[in-house]
Amino acid sequence: MKTIICVLFSLSVSLVTMVAGAQEYVVTDEPINVRSGPGTNYAVKFQLHKNAIVEAMRIQNSWVDVRYRKEGGEQRGWMHVNFLSPAESKVVEPSVDVIALKLNCLPTGDSEQHVEGCLLDLDLAITAPDRFEAANVSCNSILTLHSGSSREQIEEVGHIRTPIKNGQGAARMQLMIFPQRDYPVSEVTLNEYHCEIKAV
Numbered sequence: 307m308k309t310i311i312c313v314l315f316s317l318s319v320s321l322v323t324m325v326a327g328a329q330e331y332v333v334t335d336e337p338i339n340v341r342s343g344p345g346t347n348y349a350v351k352f353q354l355h356k357n358a359i360v361e362a363m364r365i366q367n368s369w370v371d372v373r374y375r376k377e378g379g380e381q382r383g384w385m386h387v388n389f390l391s392p393a394e395s396k397v398v399e400p401s402v403d404v405i406a407l408k409l410n411c412l413p414t415g416d417s418e419q420h421v422e423g424c425l426l427d428l429d430l431a432i433t434a435p436d437r438f439e440a441a442n443v444s445c446n447s448i449l450t451l452h453s454g455s456s457r458e459q460i461e462e463v464g465h466i467r468t469p470i471k472n473g474q475g476a477a478r479m480q481l482m483i484f485p486q487r488d489y490p491v492s493e494v495t496l497n498e499y500h501c502e503i504k505a506v
Contacts, residue, residue, distance in 0.1 A: 330393040331372075333358040333385075340383035344369030351383045359393055360385075400434040400503045402443050409496050411483075420490040424449075424483040430501060432468060432475035441475060442467050445501040451485050452493035459497070460485070465504075 336356040341348040344366040352374075354360070360372040363382075370390060374381045406429040414422040426449075432441050446463040460483070468477035479501075485491040 330359050330361055331370075331390040332393045333360065333389055334391050335389050338385055338389050340372065340374070340381070340385050342383065344371075344384045348384065352381055354385070360390070362390070400438070400441060401432070402441075402501045402503050403431045403433075404445075404499065404501055405429050405431050407496075407499065409494070411494050420492060421485055421494055423485070424494045426462070426481040426483065426496065426499075428464075428479045428481070428499065428501065430466075430468070430475075430477045430479060432470065432477070432503065434470050434473055434475065434503070438470045438473075440467055440469050442504045443477065443479065443501060444504045445479050445481070445499065447481060447499040448497040449483060450495045450497055451487065451491045452495065453487070453489045453491055456489070458487070 333354045333356055337353040338355075339350045340352050340354055342351050354374060358374065360374045363371040363373055365371070365387070366384075368387050369384045370387050371382065371384055372390075374383075406427075408427045409424060410427075411421050411424040414420045426447060428445055430443060430445075432443065434441055442465065444463065444465050446461060449460050449462065451458045451460060462481045462483055464479050464481045466477055466479045468475045483494060485494060
């Protein structure tokens with residue numbers, strides 16, 4: 307009898323912890339009936355399959371009120387705790403990738419066809435934890451100004467704040483380059499670039 311009491315107490319504590327933590331849980335079998343109330347005498351509302359992710363809302367007599375999110379809305383119902391297991395938490399580090407870039411330079415319009423200015427477009431893909439709503443991104447680029455046999459390197463830095471939704475974000479950063487020098491610039495080339503998330 308002591309062993310049985312200990313097991314029941316342990317199960318009760320784990321269930322309270324599960325609901326109090328408001329974490330996500332994974333369905334461990336299929337198909338699982340999700341009912342309108344906490345018991346097999348309640349009608350089946352829908353079914354869930356193995357590896358479906360649900361959120362535990364509350365518990366009653368070993369039955370868990372779960373919320374299942376899907377495209378177009380969400381569903382609520384009750385399922386037995388035996389078919390739920392804590393979902394593995396994934397640590398998502400904020401990151402930014404440049405998925406496309408383009409350097410466009412405009413000529414001065416005179417017969418010499420010197421460069422008047424350039425626009426560097428950087429298309430960004432941002433990944434961050436789901437709880438973040440926005441991210442501050444900084445990009446710097448190293449460019450070379452060409453004038454005959456002469457070369458000069460310059461650095462351009464840009465900053466942008468972009469929204470994050472469901473852990474994903476996208477943005478285009480534009481860097482303006484105006485090579486105003488005492489000598490005419492015939493060409494501008496991109497040597498390297500780097501983008502990073504400064505804050506979220």
